[in-house]
Amino acid sequence: MANVETRRKVTAPAVASRKRNEGAEPLVMLTAYDAPGARQVSAAGADMILVGDSLAMVVLGYDDTLQVTIEDMAHHTGAVARANPHSLIVGDLPWMSYHVSPEETVRNAAALVRAGAEAVKLEGGRKRLPMIEAIVSAEIPVMGHLGLTPQSIHAMGGFKVQAKQADAALELVEDAKALAHAGCFAVVLEGVPARVAEMVTAAIDIPTVGIGAGHGCDGQVLVYHDVLGIEDRFLPKFVRRYADLGTASVEALTRFVDDVRSGAFPNDEESYHMSDDQADALGLYGT
Numbered sequence: 105m106a107n108v109e110t111r112r113k114v115t116a117p118a119v120a121s122r123k124r125n126e127g128a129e130p131l132v133m134l135t136a137y138d139a140p141g142a143r144q145v146s147a148a149g150a151d152m153i154l155v156g157d158s159l160a161m162v163v164l165g166y167d168d169t170l171q172v173t174i175e176d177m178a179h180h181t182g183a184v185a186r187a188n189p190h191s192l193i194v195g196d197l198p199w200m201s202y203h204v205s206p207e208e209t210v211r212n213a214a215a216l217v218r219a220g221a222e223a224v225k226l227e228g229g230r231k232r233l234p235m236i237e238a239i240v241s242a243e244i245p246v247m248g249h250l251g252l253t254p255q256s257i258h259a260m261g262g263f264k265v266q267a268k269q270a271d272a273a274l275e276l277v278e279d280a281k282a283l284a285h286a287g288c289f290a291v292v293l294e295g296v297p298a299r300v301a302e303m304v305t306a307a308i309d310i311p312t313v314g315i316g317a318g319h320g321c322d323g324q325v326l327v328y329h330d331v332l333g334i335e336d337r338f339l340p341k342f343v344r345r346y347a348d349l350g351t352a353s354v355e356a357l358t359r360f361v362d363d364v365r366s367g368a369f370p371n372d373e374e375s376y377h378m379s380d381d382q383a384d385a386l387g388l389y390g391t
């Protein structure tokens with residue numbers, strides 16, 4: 105486990121300069137949605153914690169990310185922030201929190217910052233430029249998100265790999281350049297062919313953070329519940345599981361259930377006791 109005490113807080117400007125083609129180490133981002141998760145991700149040494157709107161699916165049990173609100177995201181961002189992680193905290197702007205007007209977008213981004221986010225993330229390319237510019241001018245660092253953008257599930261016709269055709273790949277490169285030019289400090293590339301992600305990464309001077317985008321990005325992000333084997337409803341091809349905590353949890357909980365039913369829990373050491381004098385006064389002997 106990395107030494108938390110000696111690590112400096114990661115900042116958005118520090119992330120912005122982490123290009124692998126300039127010799128930087130790959131960036132690592134993991135999601136977290138509560139204080140224990142944030143402590144673990146920070147202790148593992150990740151550069152960034154994304155309080156992702158994947159919250160909707162992996163924590164709240166919805167089938168897509170469209171159900172979470174800015175209040176939900178602020179609630180969970182606050183829990184992550186109270187863990188004081190060394191990792192940069194990125195709060196995800198949920199669907200419809202940055203689609204109506206730049207003013208409403210800035211107010212929603214500010215709600216996440218007041219809850220403890222040190223940067224915000226939003227999905228989409230050139231059509232989001234007015235919103236991105238408004239947030240950047242409010243001095244809030246913005247991370248972009250291109251490719252398979254889960255908030256566009258209905259427009260995309262499902263969770264589908266994007267930019268597989270040459271013309272769509274070129275559009276993606278133009279979107280990434282526009283986001284970098286507008287002041288984003290990094291951009292997530294999700295669900296695109298590895299060669300397209302490499303093209304985008306080479307075309308911009310801010311780091312790309314890939315998920316299902318191959319090896320050529322400046323960093324990688326995965327969802328906490330996927331890495332730890334807690335989410336078992338759906339396992340995308342790009343997920344590598346590093347533990348099976350879902351199974352381990354059910355096994356441990358089953359042992360507790362069995363121990364209670366058999367009378368093995370709690371034992372004497374797990375119980376509080378009163379002095380013999382006081383027990384005598386109550387007429388209780390040998391308790």
Ligand code: KIV
Pocket residue numbers: 135154155156157158159196292294315325327
């Ligand atoms: O919400 C999320 O977890 C995300 C990642 C998949 C990048 O946006």
